[in-house]
Structure formats: C-alpha cells, structure tokens
Amino acid sequence: MGKDLTKVRNTIFICTGGSCKKQAAEDSVRELRCALKMAGLHENTHTIKTLCMGQCENAPVMFVDNNNTWYKKMTKDTIEDLVSMKLEVGKTLESNEFYKKGWKEMQPAKIITPKTRSELQWQDDAVLGRVNSIRIYPWEFNTYPLLKECFTQRWEGLSLFTKKHGAIEGKCHVEYSEGKAFIHCPSKDISIEIVMKAVRESEEFPHKISEIKLFHTEDEKQFGLHFSNLKEGVVLQAHWEKSNGLWEHLINNYARISS
Numbered sequence: 001m002g003k004d005l006t007k008v009r010n011t012i013f014i015c016t017g018g019s020c021k022k023q024a025a026e027d028s029v030r031e032l033r034c035a036l037k038m039a040g041l042h043e044n045t046h047t048i049k050t051l052c053m054g055q056c057e058n059a060p061v062m063f064v065d066n067n068n069t070w071y072k073k074m075t076k077d078t079i080e081d082l083v084s085m086k087l088e089v090g091k092t093l094e095s096n097e098f099y100k101k102g103w104k105e106m107q108p109a110k111i112i113t114p115k116t117r118s119e120l121q122w123q124d125d126a127v128l129g130r131v132n133s134i135r136i137y138p139w140e141f142n143t144y145p146l147l148k149e150c151f152t153q154r155w156e157g158l159s160l161f162t163k164k165h166g167a168i169e170g171k172c173h174v175e176y177s178e179g180k181a182f183i184h185c186p187s188k189d190i191s192i193e194i195v196m197k198a199v200r201e202s203e204e205f206p207h208k209i210s211e212i213k214l215f216h217t218e219d220e221k222q223f224g225l226h227f228s229n230l231k232e233g234v235v236l237q238a239h240w241e242k243s244n245g246l247w248e249h250l251i252n253n254y255a256r257i258s259s
C-alpha cells in the first residue's frame, strides 16, 4: 500500500536523472530514506524520485516542498545535515540552497553562461531565391511543440510539403512516441514519421532532424520552416503567405535558447 498522504507534511523530490545519477544520487536517496526512518520522520515525509529537473549543474538536486527550497550537491554526506533540521518550516540547510521562492537570484553550484540565439542571415536558396533565415535548434523539446503548433493550430494558410508524400492539405494531428513525432494527415490518409531523437550509432541517426530553418523571402510575401536530416536533406516544408504575428512568435519562442 502507498504512503498515507493524510499524514504527510513534507515531500522531497530527488532527481535521479543522468547527471545526478553520475553524482551518486541513488546513494543519496538511500541515505535520505534511511535518515528519515531513523529520525522518525518517515511517516510524515514523502520522497519521490524524479527524472532530470533541469538543474544539472547543481547535481545531485533535491527540492523540499514545505520550505519551497531547492538544494544543490546533495551527496550522501549532506543528507544527515538536512534531516537533522527535522524538515521544519524555516529550518533549512543554507549551505546547499540554490533557490528558494522569493529569491531574486539563484545561487547555482556552477555558473553556466547562457548561449545566445542564432541570428538572421541572408542566404541564397535554390528554389526560393534570396531568403533571410534563422536556425532553430532541433532538440526534441523544441521540435515537437513546433510541429504540433504549426500543423495542428496554425494550419490555416499553411502549405505543407513532404519529400515522400508531396503536398498535403488540411489540418493534421501530431503525436509523440519514443523520440518520434507522427504527423497524421487525414486528407491523404498518411502518417509522416519525424525522427527527433536517435543515438549516433543507430540506423535512425541519419534520419534524425538535424536542422530547422525559419526563413522569409526577400519580398516578404512568404515565410516558412524547413526541416532537414542528414540522409535526405529537406524532408518537410511548411510555408505560409501571411504572418499575422506568427513569424515573430516562432523566432521568440523557438529560435531563442536560454541555456
């Protein structure tokens, strides 16, 4: 049976994603649960292991909900110090805090300089002529929302063209499964597979989206997105004739990177 949540006063989220695991996060979990049990805090403290919390530079990372506090470098040696505070509101392990609700600045273990976004550049395109374009980073968490937004919400005025199936009309459905997006197109009764995640040694790697280009033509009458992979070049094209704010939105939301 699961823990009786009516008795829980604190919940501790412990990251066991890749970077935290490398810093022995599993040992920290074991040590934390042991220390809570020994301190009689087991009943009223719920511990939850998570995947990456997006704070890898602070690994191993923990978040304690009652103090609204994020902790860095929570190795097994620091666990006892944390538990000795009895996890009471207001009592906290200050040396390991890196953010707490209300702070104006974080205090990470490592300062990572944010990458700036790529810039617009004029280029010659064999089909479209001179275009002003910007690179969108083809990471999985950028590519999937981009596909979903473009093909399920911004489809009015959209011309969609795929290397394999040619022109496609109408609204599509986009779904995610195991590192791939599937664009289902009812008008043609087809499903287009877009590989977003593939390990370098795998057969799928050459099919992984390696570049996403957002562009507008010199006369500014057309703008769009081109998705390419290493094997086939541009596999998917999305073109619009009117922006209605979409161009700015795509640049701000997808071409900018924060870390």
Ligand code: FES
Residues within 6 Å of the ligand: 015, 016, 017, 018, 019, 020, 021, 051, 052, 053, 054, 055, 056, 057, 059, 060, 061
């Ligand atoms: S793996 Fe723990 S914060 Fe990223």
